[in-house]
Amino acid sequence: MQAITAIRSKKLSPEQLFMLSVLAVNGGNYLYNLVLGRLLGPEQFADAAVLITFLLVLSFVAMTFQLVTAKFSVVFENSTFNNFISRIYKNATIVGVILGALVIIGSSQLQQLFHTSTSSMFVIFGFGVPLYFLMSVNRGVYQGKKAFKSLSITYQAEMLSRLLITLGLIFLFEIQSSVVIAIGILISFGFGLIPFKFSTLKLKATQRIAKVESKQVRNFFVITAFYELTQIIINNSDILLVKHYFESYDAGLYASLALIGRIVYFIAWMFVMLLLPTVVQLKKEGKATAPILFKYVGYIAAIASVIVFACALFPETAITILFGDSYLVMAPLLWKYALATGVFAISNIFAYYYLSLDRYVPVIFSGLFGMLQMGLVIFFHESLEQVVHMQIAAMFLLLIFQVSYFIYDSKSKAVKS
Template identity: 60%
Template sequence: MKVVTTISKHLNPERIFMLSALLVNAGNYVYNLLLGRILGPKEFADAAILITFLLVLSFLAMTFQLVAAKYVVLFEKSVFQRFLQILVKNTFIIGLVIGVLIIIFANQLQAVFNTSTSSMFMIFGVGVPIYFIMSINRGVFQGQKLFDKLAITYQGEMLSRLALTLLFLYILNIPSSVIVSIGILISFFFGLLPYKLKTNSENPSVFTSSHKKVVFKFFVLTAFYECTQIIINNSDILLVKHYFPSYEAGLYASLALIGRVVYFVAWMFVMLLLPNVVNKEKEGLPHGNVLLKYVIYISLLAFAIVAGSYLFPEFVVNIMFGKEYISIVPLLWKYALATSIFAISNVFAYYFLSIDKYVPVILSAVMGIAQVVLIIFFHNSLLQVVIMQIIAMSLLLLVQLIFFLSYQYIKK
């Protein structure tokens, strides 16, 4: 009985969410690794494009999630109810427009990314508005610190995608990229549960123009920042798929999946960071210590992953993807270093975004564009692509640190 009581005391909602996030990340990694092993480098290159599109979609959707998470804390209940009605309606329309555009330009996307079929993009496009609504639902849970329910939505999406994709690969005799896109689409519906976007129609005029102005400013700047995240986190895979043959692009995709583990784990700390900082800012309490705590956590994690990739690269690649991918071994620790630096700088950016300081957003955009330009001009080999990212991300972290230190100095 004492053991149960002790465990229950330590397993608060935040820690439950962190454990769940680790499981979700592990599940997503298993999903990617199994696809890499089952499909082989050439077919996996197509699947990796879909996975990259999913990551791009998740960054876009994070805009809606962060807006919901922030204003569920700051707005009174009646104001938030009206705000939620408006947000859900406009989000669905935006998602519908983006989804339709993906479907219309599916053939062009096939040509640009050298994929075997355009159908995979059409199926993916259908799911865009669903994913955006799912993200608002998650934002409400995040802002209200209902981390147990937030964990369920992520678990449902991950488990359904993993199980259904593997099942369909076994029973359906259709292109693997189409199967992957079907699995992704169906998983969005599971990610909607539990659903908490029921609103009432009381006080329809309570959401004033001043509210709209504040929300719109945060929305635009958050969307801008998420676009920089898309550029930094995904442009390398898309450019490699464009510049290199499918086999090499598949190898690079596997490298990216291994190297990005630190970024995906860092994501769970960002989920906890935002509501904590917003609450402290609302109450007039200091919150720099919250940022430093999460930076230390992620830095230690990053060091462990980069060290493991440097010391045991062949073991890591063999365990995760197999001997077909062994040629990426020399690149592993270098790519892990690039993503580690990005993950740390990302925490600074989200911290300042949560307290309405937007200079780090501009800094991220500048360095994201710099990364793309560097890769466009220097892509003679996969090694050169990775080195360009290390340079860009090191500069990004440096400018974020300088801004943080100057901000702390001004506050004093």
């Protein structure tokens, strides 16, 4: 009771409460992955890692709809907003059904490509795809309106249901199967819709959006979709390529490395969620936006530095505590992978900042260096260490280009003024 009273007396802002919620959600997702890694062992965890990676890929694709919804929930008002929401729900549903059908139809080919034990896990996953797109639009409305309490609940409901249902099925029925993991993921999408305002789910708009506004939405959607594609490539291509090129045992080891090393990226994501609506609102009010960029870059750089140093000083301790002795062989690579993801997280803040301002050069940089990273791994994968080194090289080059562009853009503005 004293702790609750202390929290109330400090009167945490909605943004601070949301950040605490995101930390809790990320912690729950980490627990989910860690328990699976310990229960399944490296070989079976490789199959689980493919499903988890598919979930991350889906989240990035659907994030296009969430970010578009979030931005124009700030920009549009009244009837324009209502018509926009109807249109975005309709498009999200269509895309979700198409992508889900493609996953189901291509399940056998996906099994062969990633050497998984069954194709059923892809079929089950495919049925959940449309739900995830509806969930993302719903979250976009809450994000844009800064309804952080409702936004927090959707993330918590998804995480908790997936954790409890999956582990419950494994412990109660003693089934250590990727099918069980797929079922847990599917059900969690339904819980992730909570809270959902069904009154906003109108697939048919009462009137068309004005041509100028429609063009705004379309342009932002296209560039955001492109950027989320680069996120998919940079964040997930390494795990899928390793699963393709290496044996299941090595792929499982690498998946554990990636999970630990990406801590900084998942922490950075909560700042991105706050960044976009804040920058859009500041721009709308004619206020300076650079200070908020400096603030979040400083946060991420500090967090990344701490995590990289911790991974360098205590790699064996971290791996033993989180995954167990079976994964200790990856200890020397832990700080290197954390460095690559830390550098990417900082670069990501620059890209989302300019995306919020309808400036797209940094987004193009991300696309180019995402392809570079993928190409380097395809051509240089003699060992897992070499795969990590390729990612470090690509991400440092990306950060150099992002910072250089910011300096150039700042100087150009100063000359014009």
